Amino acid sequence: MIDLFQAIGHKTLSRFASLGRATQMLFGALLRLPNFRKGPALLVRQLYMVGHQSLLIIMVSGLFIGMVLALQGYTVLVGYGAEDSLGPLVALSLLRELGPVVTALLFAGRAGSALTAEIGLMKATEQLSSLEMMAIDPLRRVISPRFWAGFISMPILALIFSAVAILGAHLVGVDWLGVDAGSFWSIMQSQVSFEKDILNGMIKSFVFALIVTWIALYKGYDCIPTSEGISKATTETVVHSSLAVLGFDFLLTAVMFSG
Amino acid sequence: MNTRNIEILVGLFVALGVAAFAVLALKVANTGISGNGETYTLNAKFENIGSLKTRAPIKVGGVVIGRVEGISIHPQEFVPVVSMSIDASYECQFSDTTSVSILTSGILGEQYLGISPVIASDSAKQTCLGNEVTGDSDTELEALFGVESKALKNGDLITDTKSALVLEELIGQFLFNQGSE
Helix, strand or coil, X not given: CHHHHHHHHHHHHHHHHHHHHHHHHHHHHHHCCCCCCCHHHHHHHHHHHHHHHHHHHHHHHHHHHHHHHHHHXXXXXXXXCCHHHHHHHHHHHHHHHHHXXXXXXXXXXXHHHHHHHHHHHHHHCCHHHHHHHCXXXXXXXXXXXXXXXXXXXHHHHHXXXXXXXXXXHHHHHHHHXXXXXXXXXXHHHHHCEHHHHHHHHHHHHHHHHHHHXXXXXXXXXXXXXXXXXHHHHHHHHHHHHHHHHXXXXXXXXXXXXCC | CCHHHHHHHHHHHHHHHHHHHHHXXXXXXXXXXXXXXXXXXXXXXXXXXXXXXXXXXXXECCEEEEEEEEEEECCCCCCEEEEEEEEHHHCCCEECCCEEEEEECXXXXXXXXXXXXXXXXXXXXXXXXXCCCCCCHHHHHHHHHCXXXXXXXXXXXXXXXXXXXXXXXHHHHHHHHHHHC
């Protein structure tokens, strides 16, 4: 019995400790003076690795999700003679939900796991310790540019995702199924508001970017420096950040769109 | 891969992001009502607003000139009062005999407010805008008939309204008429 309490207590305390280390790492990476001479170059390199390299999967998924949404929406709406509402259906579901959420999930799988594995291997091969030996702060040199790259890339990717998906929906809805192009765009424009839908969607994806990048970097930085530890950390990155994204999505939706 | 290529590809990535933002902002979202966004407010009292929502469009002959700003209950009469924000360029253009009705676009469409405008007389426009009224034939004609219409300005209340059609009421009326035959 005592053992059980002890185990629960130990587990709880180590969770808190882990959260504390994660916060310490984040603030350590963000609050240090930026590296003025090398910083921009490092950031651009990470933007390439994290953002540009994710572009293809984001655009292809966006295209197909948009096409599927249009196809599914059309078959339901046409039963009510309301297929003209396909535009707002697709645009609102993409801008409010699917754009930020699916981008975050794909981003966690594509870029988050890569970040964790890279930093985990740096730790396992003692590159991080070597940096410290050379009086180079690994938080500033390794973590900070990766964090900012993720934080900047993901909202951009979400915007691209939504735009491509709407074009995909147009492709299926208008060019294939024969929804009127004029009403597709005009009803969409009358229903979608810039502040309420697009900006709220962007706020969502900034929050998700923070969550996913933070979890990915922390899992790598805190992993057990063995090959098994890295594989565990990579899996945890994808699982934890997906769950966190879905949980926060519910909270954000409740705050933003329930009123 | 050298630094220059990476820079170019990242630039491409960011440019794509900006382009996507522009597409979403300009092509997908409505950029508010027409004009520079200056509006004035009119109120209208209804018996029943059906399922009219805030931000529903206000149309004159199908052209959107404003949006529903808020819906509240009149504190004494307990009827819904709809406040409408309308493009400021239409201030003092409508006479107070203008009527407002709640209409539906399509069978399953959203409800919107349709304004059937009565154009205010020149003298009423001038009074509304706060200018001196110069005597002209218009005023005399109205004086002759003993009516005096005013132009609608910010904060005015429109009383000539038609409520939303409620299906149950329609059916009730229909049955009532059938029964009386």
